[in-house]
Amino acid sequence: MENPVEEIPHVIHLLTQTSPSLQRSTISTYFTQRASFTHPFCRTGSWQHSRFLIWAIYRWYKILSPKIELHVNSVVFDESNLLLYVQLHQLFRIWFIPFYRAPVNLVTVLKLMRDKDGKYYIDSQNDLYQVDEFVKFITLPGGWVFVWVLQFLATAFCLIGAVLLWPVSAWEEFVGVGVEKTKQDMHLKD
The missing domain is CATH 3.10.450.50 (Nuclear Transport Factor 2; Chain: A,)
Structure with a gap:
């Protein structure tokens, strides 16, 4: 080509x-x-x-x-x-x-x-x-509906996990996980 x-x-x-x-x-x-x-x-x-x-x-x-x-x-x-x-x-x-x-x-x-x-x-x-x-x-026709149901259930579990385990996010924020890398990435964009 x-x-x-x-x-x-x-x-x-x-x-x-x-x-x-x-x-x-x-x-x-x-x-x-x-x-x-x-x-x-x-x-x-x-x-x-x-x-x-x-x-x-x-x-x-x-x-x-x-x-x-x-x-x-x-x-x-x-x-x-x-x-x-x-x-x-x-x-x-x-x-x-x-x-x-x-x-x-x-x-x-x-x-x-x-x-x-x-x-x-x-x-x-x-x-x-x-x-x-x-x-x-x-x-069979409609099998994709089953997949959608599973995907929405997985999304619900993600939401529940994120809400219930918020202390993990708070801890990461407190100790600065990824902060230096983020600062470096932001500096490169400027």
Whole structure:
């Protein structure tokens, strides 16, 4: 890629909505040979020819859900760290489960590598889903409600713990835990 921000939506559509041969060609064109892939359900690691496993993951993805609806909402490029952040929405349907739909939002973090000609290649892909999003893949409709209930319960426990154990916070404040570090950080910002 010469311009990752402009080109990545097209690359994502090629990976998720094209024929097997074009999908494989896309992986060969845009991923390094040692590229890694991380997802809540699978990972490849990075080793010589690991992009073969990336091809297998994308193939299985398309076999399970032959007609993926996908929209790239935003792309941000952190050029100094060669990180491309892509926020997208997809509608995943498993063809052999009637009425199954998993509308999910995710952020994909792509670590890029730049060659001597100035072109960018994907060196790693990390798909980040909130728990209530990736649980949609594996539960019956409404499974995300269970996750939300657990998350709100955990938040309630945080509140109770913070209120009941306020003496710990008072002690940290009294002895100045982190005060010197905070002063240093504030000084650097000035």
